[in-house]
Amino acid sequence: MLTAKKNKTLTEVGKGTPMGEFMRRYWIPAAKSEEIPTSGGAPARVKLLGEQLVLFRSGDGELGLIDEFCPHRRASLAYGRNEPGGLRCLYHGWKVACDGRVLESPPEPPARTFGKKLSVASYPVREAGGLIWTYMGPRELAPPFPKFPWLDLPPDRLLVVKMYQATNYLQGVEGDLDPAHPNYLHRDFEPDDNRSWVGAGWQSIGDIMSDGSPEIACEETPYLMRHAAIRKSADPDSKYVRIFEWVAPFYCYIATGAHESQLFKAWHPIDDESCFTFYIHFDPDRPLDIEAIYANWGHRTSPPDYKTVHTVANMHLQDRKLMQRDNFSGVIGASIQDRAMQEGMGPICDRTKEHLGTSDKAVIFYRRLLLKKLEDLA
Ligand code: FES
Ligand SMILES: [Fe+2]
Structure with a gap:
């Protein structure tokens, strides 16, 4: 858990707040180019x-x-x-x-x-x-402009998706710091052809399903941190390791399989209680299967509001019949499943009431690291 004071420190993004000033030290996305064509x-x-x-x-x-x-x-x-x-x-x-x-x-x-x-x-x-x-x-x-390797890819190898989320940015970030949740929230029982993850850059999610209790290792890096999810594999002499690289202030290369398209996540904190997520799907070697990506992630949106129809009020269109038959959550699309959990917490999660366990090791590491960085900046 966090004290109310630390929760405030990590979640407030306005001018003059510690986190707000930290984020203002980096180049961050303000919009998609298509918004002002x-x-x-x-x-x-x-x-x-x-x-x-x-x-x-x-x-x-x-x-x-x-x-x-x-x-x-x-x-x-x-x-x-x-x-x-x-x-x-x-x-x-x-x-x-x-x-x-x-x-x-x-x-x-x-x-x-x-x-x-x-x-x-x-x-x-x-x-x-x-x-x-x-x-x-x-x-x-002002730091140098970032040199993310996907920035110069041609349009058929780069898909930038922007999606509104009715929560503070940290709820989203902490979802990506949590490698155990896909074994539950994102589990499919009987993947149909449209949502089998083929071509959608995360087919290797199937490989993690055998171990729902990964070991987690974290380390600080010059650019922020990385965390690894270490799972048992079929071979008792080897482990299955997926590594997530974090770049300040809130960027993450999500672990994907070796021959899949890749995923970079970025956040646009609108204010303390809402944000946009950027899903940046890219593949330097071949064109993306854009329809497969949209079908599996469920995050197709359009300007100007970049909202999907899903909200807490309509329970993110959860279908309880689907829960018996198709998937663990009854919600369609991995991005919408994440939002159902994160938006369901309320706009700013009350972290004074949580009980963190071993699966939250990277969340704890990230919070401590960020609090230290904010202190160093003060
Ligand atoms: S010119 Fe008068 S309000 Fe803008
Ligand atoms: Fe997720």
């Missing part, structure tokens, strides 16, 4: 780490990520006219550049130049791997 097209509202922002591709193709609200009288710039050089507020025509500077304040007499001295919050943006990334920390401490 054309120069001069509609801007997209982006809420990230509790800040309400607007993302746009200006009329001359420059990217901007700025405070959503006009510095004049706080109208939303998401409604603004998207012009070369910046967004023009509809209310009184002030124009704000991609870097947040006020360029024009037309109703003001020419002698009044106060508007030109103003600027709104703005963050640097980079586009790579089908995503728009931003860095929201102090400019002088």
